[in-house]
Each structure stands twice: as C-alpha cells, then as structure tokens.
Amino acid sequence: MAKANYNKRAMILNLVLMLSLFLVISMAESRKANGARVLKVRKPRCSLECESVFGVASGDTCFGIAQLFSLTTEVFDSINPNLNCEALFVGQWLCVAGSPCQ
The missing domain is CATH 1.20.5 (Single alpha-helices involved in coiled-coils or other helix-helix interfaces)
Structure with missing residues (x-):
C-alpha cells in the first residue's frame, strides 16, 4: 500500500x-x-589591414619596435589597437606596416 x-x-x-x-x-x-x-x-567603419608583422623577442618594447620600423608611437598604436604594451610576450605578432582605421 x-x-x-x-x-x-x-x-x-x-x-x-x-x-x-x-x-x-x-x-x-x-x-x-x-x-x-x-x-x-555594427560593422566597423573600416577594417585594419596589416601588410607586415613582427614577432616579439625577449627584451622588445613597443617603443623600440616602433623605432626599429621608423614608426611614430601614434601610428604604431593605431595599427595595433587594443595592444597592451605593458604585457608584451615572446612570440606575439605585432603589425609594423598597414593602414589603420580612421
């Protein structure tokens, strides 16, 4: 039951x-x-086109890489948006030639 x-x-x-x-x-x-x-x-108003990249090596800095490729810091920053220069790591690819978004 x-x-x-x-x-x-x-x-x-x-x-x-x-x-x-x-x-x-x-x-x-x-x-x-x-x-x-x-x-x-929203689609981006323009797309970033990178023509050449550089692999970060030990001891590299954003400023040093920009100087190596004769880039101003403004241009370097514009072709590498969202890059944290304080946290670069070996093997990271950075754009060193291209057209930035305006």
Missing part, C-alpha cells in the same frame, strides 16, 4: 513539473513573438 501511495505521489510530482516546464516555455515563446527585440551589430 505504501509503495502504491509513493508511486501516486511521484506521478503527481512529475505531472506538476512537466506542466510547469510547459508553462515556462510557452511564456518565453510568447514574449519572443510579441515583443521581440533585434540586436543590431
């Missing part, structure tokens, strides 16, 4: 869980259909 009672409770619990899952899914679908928001991803 106890086993049958346990099975009945388990079935009821499973039914409640399935109905809850169905309710959550249907609410999510209705939100998507009624008030869908579309995220627009």
Whole structure:
C-alpha cells in the first residue's frame, strides 16, 4: 500500500513539473513573438589591414619596435589597437606596416 501511495505521489510530482516546464516555455515563446527585440551589430567603419608583422623577442618594447620600423608611437598604436604594451610576450605578432582605421 505504501509503495502504491509513493508511486501516486511521484506521478503527481512529475505531472506538476512537466506542466510547469510547459508553462515556462510557452511564456518565453510568447514574449519572443510579441515583443521581440533585434540586436543590431555594427560593422566597423573600416577594417585594419596589416601588410607586415613582427614577432616579439625577449627584451622588445613597443617603443623600440616602433623605432626599429621608423614608426611614430601614434601610428604604431593605431595599427595595433587594443595592444597592451605593458604585457608584451615572446612570440606575439605585432603589425609594423598597414593602414589603420580612421
């Protein structure tokens, strides 16, 4: 008798869980259909084109590499966006000739 009672409770619990899952899914679908928001991803206005690269060696610095290739620090920074000159590592490739984004 106890086993049958346990099975009945388990079935009821499973039914409640399935109905809850169905309710959550249907609410999510209705939100998507009624008030869908579309995220627009902006394309970059220009693309960085690197014509020549240089592999960082031990002891290299951004300033030293810029001097080696006769680049101003502004040009070097513009053709290497998001470069952290404080964290250069051996084998890192840096752009030393190219067209920066304006």
